[in-house]
Amino acid sequence: MNYLGFLTGSICCAIVILVIFGIWFDSPKEAILKKENKELQYHYDLLKGKVDNAVKMLGYLEERDANIYRVIYEAEPIPLEVRQGGVGGSYRYADLLERGLKSESLVLDTYKKVDALRKRLYVQSKSYDEILSLARNKEKLWASLPAIQPLSNKDLKRLASGYGYRIHPIHKIRRLHTGIDFSAPKGTPIYATGAGKVVKTKTDFSGYGKHVVIDHGYGYKTLYAHMQDFAVKRGAKVKRGDLIGYVGNTGSSTAPHCHYEVRKNDRPVNPINYLYQGITPEEYEELLRLASVENQSLS
Ligand SMILES: [Zn+2]
Incomplete structure (x- = not known):
């Protein structure tokens, strides 16, 4: 057990x-x-x-x-x-x-x-x-796209008249000024404001005088008027900042200046909207102010 x-x-x-x-x-x-x-x-x-x-x-x-x-x-x-x-x-x-x-x-x-x-x-x-x-x-x-001023304008004093209704210096009547006038001494270099092709270098005895038109594509053209001399030929391809001519007093112009136009689909638009590159916001504001003064254009 x-x-x-x-x-x-x-x-x-x-x-x-x-x-x-x-x-x-x-x-x-x-x-x-x-x-x-x-x-x-x-x-x-x-x-x-x-x-x-x-x-x-x-x-x-x-x-x-x-x-x-x-x-x-x-x-x-x-x-x-x-x-x-x-x-x-x-x-x-x-x-x-x-x-x-x-x-x-x-x-x-x-x-x-x-x-x-x-x-x-x-x-x-x-x-x-x-x-x-x-x-x-x-x-x-x-x-x-046009993005700079067509000539050197360090102290901004060259902007003489803006886009809009201005007194015409010769006809003395208020009419649409289709560009911006930059006054500068004869011979001051003028530059392409955007890349494109030179489609016109023409000498008119009135109106724009010696002027250059650049086609930038995308519907944009720029025009530079009253030149003393051309620095490009028709058909030339240019980049932004390339020399295209010199300030003069040709055509209907009362003083040496560059009349600058921007055209969108062949209609002039206000170039002030195409001056944004290479300047400070403060400088741009000053340009805006100068361009809005309803003075007499240089034509
Ligand atoms: Zn003008």
Whole structure:
């Protein structure tokens, strides 16, 4: 009886010890698997962090693209559903599900994230391509548009009369003065105010006198009148700042000056809006003030 009791006790003890040992201590194979699992989990977390970071960065890029670049370059906005790429339903991941991955599993979640990221990156790169080509075209536009004064005017004192209704110096009547007059000594260099092609170098005995017309494209032309001499020939290609002639007193002019016109689609517009390059906002304000004085033009 005693012996049986001892045996039972021993067996019970052994079972308890085995169970405890099984719980607390893994077999070598289990230990390796657990270690592997732990490492995988570590790398997975690392990867997930990286994917989340990439999603965040792409978000910033998309925002900048939509709110700055596409606005500046007047590109059509990209609809949100196109940007998000409309990632397909769970059928895309059926293969993974069949292999026993739970639909809420971490790996599946990351697959979905990376897929969405790939699509958004594709849309974003297409957008940059478009912006790049628009920017290339705009670069030419910006180089072409009239943007400076046609002659050196450091202290701004040369602006003698602005665009608008002014008393004509010869006819003595109020009429539309279609340009801006810059008074300067004879022989002062006159420069092209934007890139373009010289389409006219003409000598009139009245009116504009010796004058040059530059076609800048995009519907813009500029005219420089009352020159003493030309420095370019018809057909010449010029850049902004290139010498085209010299101030004179030819045609209907009461004193040496450059009468400067900007024309949009062959109609004169106020050149004051095209004098923005190379001057400070304060200087521009002063030019505006001078150009708005309703004085007598030099013609
Ligand atoms: Zn004038």
